[in-house]
Amino acid sequence: MSRGSSVGRIRARNQRRILEAAEKEFDRHGFGGARMQRIADRAGLPKANIHYYFRNKLALYRAVLDGVVAMWNEAFDRISADDDPAEALAAYIRAKMDYSRTRPAAARIFTGEIMRGAPHLKDYLRGDLRNWFGERTEVIQHWVDSGRMDAVDPHHLVFLIWSATQHYADYDAQISALYGKAKLTRADYDAAADSLVKIILKGCGLEPK
Amino acid sequence: MSRGSSVGRIRARNQRRILEAAEKEFDRHGFGGARMQRIADRAGLPKANIHYYFRNKLALYRAVLDGVVAMWNEAFDRISADDDPAEALAAYIRAKMDYSRTRPAAARIFTGEIMRGAPHLKDYLRGDLRNWFGERTEVIQHWVDSGRMDAVDPHHLVFLIWSATQHYADYDAQISALYGKAKLTRADYDAAADSLVKIILKGCGLEPK
DNA sequence: GTCTATAGTTAGATAGAC
């Protein structure tokens, strides 16, 4: 083997730096507005190196998107039929809000891709996500049918949770402007999550947890 | 006067065509990904004419954005203290949902601008929108204080309504993929609005209207 | 007011020395 471990380490480190820089750039400017030069500058590497590690701009974008989707899938491993509805929904709302707080750039890149018609996420939406969506809305329907919560439409309930939590990442700039502060604090996000849990759970006929 | 009425009519018609084409293009590709040539093709005019009516790409984008903001302001003229809380909130939710259904491209352009940090909407956010936000959240607070609804945080309630309704425009592609249909119907939007009204009003301790 | 032709610039991508 000609690849020593130190070489692999450099490769791993550079790839990570490039992906981090690319996430910021794609978040801030979108795919069309992103500049390979700025990504290189931010990563502290010459532009040609970006092309050494990633064939072209699209390949780099897809690599960033893969990371975002991996994060998304992680957040989805929740809500099972045995759970208490109020506890499960509250935990899911708080988990999604945590992503908006800790990974806002990744969350916005996902929204941006969907808004453009999801040209690079069609398979994901029709595959993994659709399976997850079908299974979890069935669980909610089961809760409804067994009288453990009000008869709300499970699909729209999931959309409500997704949109309300995602909003704090996507509309960060608007919320900050309305609050007259440069950045939201941890306490702001916690208060937002508390409000959402309170309204949504009660709206489904559940006791807040 | 050297400008006859027919000349003004051509100008108005061409500007309208360009703005319509530009809205579609900026929606689909974002500012950075938008191409003046495609806008010209869609408008049925030679590219040079686009530059005749709009100095440059940014000026065209801002003209599109102005139209979007005008639409937004219109939707804001609702909710006053004398209103019945349940009726006012339900009407506002349905009005916002109507915008997501009838002007999805405009709605997405607004989200896209906010997501990039709102570089061209800073004044609007800190001016008109902030005033509106302050006044209307005061109305909601008044409803809370007079015991007409539960003690929910008015700010987060407004964000919830904004995000939940906006979602059906921004995430149109995802929702369609999950439903396995190419396009949402009028009935889909009505069902979505009904679900939102039901959950949000009950979540605020109000009787559905 | 319209449109063809093109100028001027930028950015993605690569060749080739180290």
Place this chain on the structure above:
DNA sequence: GTCTATCTAACTATAGAC
């Protein structure tokens, strides 16, 4: 594996005839 220099394509913008 790294980096400078450069190629090539694409795009915004404009000049100037009609």
